[in-house]
Amino acid sequence: MLTKRIIACLDVRDGRVVKGVQFIDIVDAGDPATQAARHAREGADEIVLLDITATHEGRSTLLDTVRRTARELFVPFCVGGGIASAKDAEQVFEAGADKVSVNSAALKDPMLIDAIGRSFGAQAVVVAIDARRDPQAADPVRDAQVFVQGGRKPAGRRVVEWAREAEDRGAGEILLTSMNSDGMRTGFDCELTAAVSEAVGIPVIASGGAGTVEHFVNVFSRGKADAALAASIFHFGVSSARSLKEELARAGVSVRLPC
Amino acid sequence: MRVTVIDYKAGNLTSVLKALRHVGAEAEVTDGDLKLIETAERIVLPGVGHFAATQRLDATGLTPAIRAAIARGVPFLGICVGMQWLYAGSSEAPEQPGLAHFAESCARFPESNQKVPHVGWNSLEVRKNSRLLAGVEPGEFVYFTHSYKAPVTADTAAITHYIEPFASAVERANVMGVQFHPEKSGATGLKILRNFLSWKEKRTEC
Numbered sequence: 001m002l003t004k005r006i007i008a009c010l011d012v013r014d015g016r017v018v019k020g021v022q023f024i025d026i027v028d029a030g031d032p033a034t035q036a037a038r039h040a041r042e043g044a045d046e047i048v049l050l051d052i053t054a055t056h057e058g059r060s061t062l063l064d065t066v067r068r069t070a071r072e073l074f075v076p077f078c079v080g081g082g083i084a085s086a087k088d089a090e091q092v093f094e095a096g097a098d099k100v101s102v103n104s105a106a107l108k109d110p111m112l113i114d115a116i117g118r119s120f121g122a123q124a125v126v127v128a129i130d131a132r133r134d135p136q137a138a139d140p141v142r143d144a145q146v147f148v149q150g151g152r153k154p155a156g157r158r159v160v161e162w163a164r165e166a167e168d169r170g171a172g173e174i175l176l177t178s179m180n181s182d183g184m185r186t187g188f189d190c191e192l193t194a195a196v197s198e199a200v201g202i203p204v205i206a207s208g209g210a211g212t213v214e215h216f217v218n219v220f221s222r223g224k225a226d227a228a229l230a231a232s233i234f235h236f237g238v239s240s241a242r243s244l245k246e247e248l249a250r251a252g253v254s255v256r257l258p259c
Numbered sequence: 260m261r262v263t264v265i266d267y268k269a270g271n272l273t274s275v276l277k278a279l280r281h282v283g284a285e286a287e288v289t290d291g292d293l294k295l296i297e298t299a300e301r302i303v304l305p306g307v308g309h310f311a312a313t314q315r316l317d318a319t320g321l322t323p324a325i326r327a328a329i330a331r332g333v334p335f336l337g338i339c340v341g342m343q344w345l346y347a348g349s350s351e352a353p354e355q356p357g358l359a360h361f362a363e364s365c366a367r368f369p370e371s372n373q374k375v376p377h378v379g380w381n382s383l384e385v386r387k388n389s390r391l392l393a394g395v396e397p398g399e400f401v402y403f404t405h406s407y408k409a410p411v412t413a414d415t416a417a418i419t420h421y422i423e424p425f426a427s428a429v430e431r432a433n434v435m436g437v438q439f440h441p442e443k444s445g446a447t448g449l450k451i452l453r454n455f456l457s458w459k460e461k462r463t464e465c
Contacts, residue, residue: 002381002421003400040445045380045402074278076402076443096273098443120271121308123376123404172376172404203378226374256380256400258445 003256004220004248005227006241007046007205008039008234012081013053015061019183019232033068039234040075043241043258047073048101048175048229051081052150063095070096078126080175086115093120101126101175104148107155107162110169117170126205127166128175131159131192141191151179159192160199167200174200175229178208183232185211190223197224205229213247220253260456263299265325265341266290267306267315275305275338278442282453291319296328301456306340307440310365310407311352313344326358334433334458336391339405342429342436351407360434361414365407368422376406377421381439383428389416391435391454392428399447401439403427408438433460 010017010032017029029035036047049069051062059082066079079092080101089100106112106127117125130147132154137143146155146162155162163174176196178189188209197204203226206219210230219225233239245255262284266272272288279286286303289295296302302325306312316322329335337345344357349365357364368375380400385392395417408425411418416435419427429436435455441448 002377002379002403005379070273071277072281074281074443074445074449076404076440093271094273096277098271098274123307123378124271173378201374202376203374226379257398 001254003045003254004225005045005205006043006216006245006248006255007048007227007229008036008044008241009048009050009207009229009231010035011050011052011231012062012065013051015065018052032065033071036069036073036077039241040073041258043245043256044075044234045256046076046078046227048078048080050101051079053082063091066092066095066097080126080128085112086119089116089120089124093124099124099126099172101128103128103130106166107146107148107157110165113166113169113171117172122170122172125171126173126175127163127171128177129159129162129166129196130177130179131189132179133189133192141195144192147179151182160195163196163200163204167202171202173203173205175205175207181209182207184209185232187211187215188219188223188225188228190218193219193223193225197226203227213244213251216244216248217251217253260301261285261287261299262301262303262456263295264288264303264305265316265321267304267312267319267321271307272305274440274442275303278449278452279303282449282456284452284456291321293320293324296321296324299328299333302328302333302335303455304335304337304341304344305442306338306344307404308340309351310340310343310349311355313340313357314352314355316344322358329360329434332433332460334455335435336455337436338442339438339440342438343407343409345429345434345436346409349407361409361412361429361431363410363412365409367407371422373422375422376404377408378404380444381419381421381427383417383419385417385428386415389428389430390458391430391437391451392417393454394450395447401427401437401441401444401447401451403439405438409436433458
């Protein structure tokens with residue numbers, strides 16, 4: 001039986017893992033390679049490294065970080081942040097990533113999804129969507145808006161509609177982050193996740209808001225997510241993928257337990 | 260143990276090379292040097308992406324070279340599209356023939372309410388006589404990412420259930436294939452690669 005995936009996310013800036021709360025406070029949470037290896041050992045099904053370095057000089061640091069992290073990692077490894085061209089993607093693949101996630105650059109030039117998919121296969125393209133509900137809208141879920149630039153700027157697209165276009169262009173997966181919930185540990189946005197998951201035929205990874213085991217149970221059942229991403233819950237020894245999965249299994253969620 | 264890994268510009272070789280080296284293989288890469296196939300001790304054909312990419316194997320003359328190596332008894336492992344290539348073909352690229360070592364063809368998952376591609380960790384029902392999957396216990400999982408799959412036949416070494424049962428591994432003598440990615444399947448995947456490296460021809464006692 002296909003299991004629900006628990007994905008450990010490392011936000012990386014200048015070669016160090018950091019964690020923000022609603023994209024603001026930044027706390028140092030260690031070395032990416034060490035953290036990735038630890039999460040994989042403890043049963044994370046996949047590692048996502050999101051580079052939030054804003055500067056151009058950061059690119060070479062990122063490739064070095066990817067190379068170091070990939071060296072002894074034998075689970076799927078996705079890298080995102082600042083990938084603006086098929087060439088950027090190629091460099092990241094050569095450094096050892098299995099997938100890239102694209103976000104702002106794909107909104108600016110949707111053909112980027114087609115281009116990476118054609119060269120590296122749909123399985124290698126994850127389209128990341130930063131979503132924010134519009135509390136003024138008649139239907140906050142259906143009208144949820146896509147945001148760019150770390151959540152500062154609306155992209156002028158509706159979330160569900162953009163997810164569909166990404167699929168049509170050859171994305172292999174959608175990584176959906178609820179900006180309302182991100183870093184708050186109050187639970188995933190299950191309604192929005194379900195709306196996207198039902199609208200597309202490709203897997204949807206839910207992100208933003210993980211705080212308790214119950215949050216994961218909910219996003220897999222009510223939220224119809226195929227995978228869930230967690231960052232802050234795994235840092236500083238708050239929880240481990242192993243203990244999370246053991247509890248999920250007890251709650252009846254099909255997961256891969258580490259050997 | 261020397262392993263010749265074939266680069267046909269389909270997906271990412273890095274992960275496969277890294278995993279093979281991790282389990283002690285001396286891995287070399289070729290994208291068309293037929294000499295390397297003639298002297299190969301073991302061959303791995305990786306691959307993610309589109310079945311049409313295997314056209315390059317025909318264009319570079321690798322297809323007959325691999326066929327000859329297999330006939331010599333060289334252990335061969337196809338991964339993902341590399342496994343599908345062992346069959347007669349795939350509906351993903353009907354104009355492109357496979358090696359036809361196995362007579363059947365690969366097809367897309369049928370329409371259902373479940374998602375395609377099949378992405379994530381799924382389990383294996385291992386057939387008792389599989390040497391490639393020796394030591395893989397119930398409750399172990401491997402990583403898949405694919406939309407096309409091979410049918411279950413007498414040569415199937417493991418069955419996985421998603422939408423319908425399909426062949427997640429195939430094995431006949433020295434020719435083996437896995438639909439999943441052993442290089443991305445943690446400790447279980449590395450164990451399978453070790454099995455491939457230690458695979459020896461069974462000699463019939465006289």
